[in-house]
Amino acid sequence: xxxxxxxxxxxxxxxxxxxxxxxxxxxxxxxxxxxxxxxxxxxxxxxxxxxxxxxxxxxxxxxxxxxxxxxxxxxxxxxxxxxxxxxxxxxxxxxxxxxxxxxxxxxx
Amino acid sequence: xxxxxxxxxxxxxxxxxxxxxxxxxxxxxxxxxxxxxxxxxxxxxxxxxxxxxxxxxxxxxxxxxxxxxxxxxxxxxxxxxxxxxxxxxxxxxxxxxxxxxxxxxxxxxxxxxxxx
Numbered sequence: 669x670x671x672x673x674x675x676x677x678x679x680x681x682x683x684x685x686x687x688x689x690x691x692x693x694x695x696x697x698x699x700x701x702x703x704x705x706x707x708x709x710x711x712x713x714x715x716x717x718x719x720x721x722x723x724x725x726x727x728x729x730x731x732x733x734x735x736x737x738x739x740x741x742x743x744x745x746x747x748x749x750x751x752x753x754x755x756x757x758x759x760x761x762x763x764x765x766x767x768x769x770x771x772x773x774x775x776x
Numbered sequence: 777x778x779x780x781x782x783x784x785x786x787x788x789x790x791x792x793x794x795x796x797x798x799x800x801x802x803x804x805x806x807x808x809x810x811x812x813x814x815x816x817x818x819x820x821x822x823x824x825x826x827x828x829x830x831x832x833x834x835x836x837x838x839x840x841x842x843x844x845x846x847x848x849x850x851x852x853x854x855x856x857x858x859x860x861x862x863x864x865x866x867x868x869x870x871x872x873x874x875x876x877x878x879x880x881x882x883x884x885x886x887x888x889x890x891x892x
Contacts, residue, residue: 702880706819709865709886710885710886711780711867711869711883711884711885711886712819712867712869712883713883714880714881714882714883717880755818761832762807762809762824762831762832763809763821763824763832763834763835764809764811764819764821764869764881765821766811766818766819766820767818768818769818
């Protein structure tokens, strides 16, 4: 599975959009980009995934660059409950390979 | 619509005892994954099972750890002769029957094992 690079931490004001970047320059053609988050030692929560096209669901949007070497997770209106560690994972097989993730702190 | 269930949520064992962690997947899911999160570290894959089969155990320690997912009942992660270094949060995840890279894994709340 390809390696990902994410910023260690980010702050976001409550009610504003949170944009979390991820670099995955070695991604191969059949690998998907997955995003999970972990709120205070709870079990990881699935957010969204995509292959080539941008994706949107009730939680977030995923923007993947045309060359697929990077992506951005967008939480459109961050709330305090979105404070968590966000993991960007490039997945080519059955298992998920978690990195250190980005600590997102949403502040009022 | 029950999600992944794990029990116990907290488990305390003395060094040398056995620990048994149980995972009931989402109803209808036949693929189960176990991950371990050591204190202040990220989650690490341990093992992937389908009903009655171990598919990938590349993340399992070679000794003392075993996993099963029988035809009936929950998946079990078993740790024999626990040591202090086994203290961690153990998470189970499940995915739909088809498995594969296009299906998300749903995680349980975890079992926090403390070895004294």
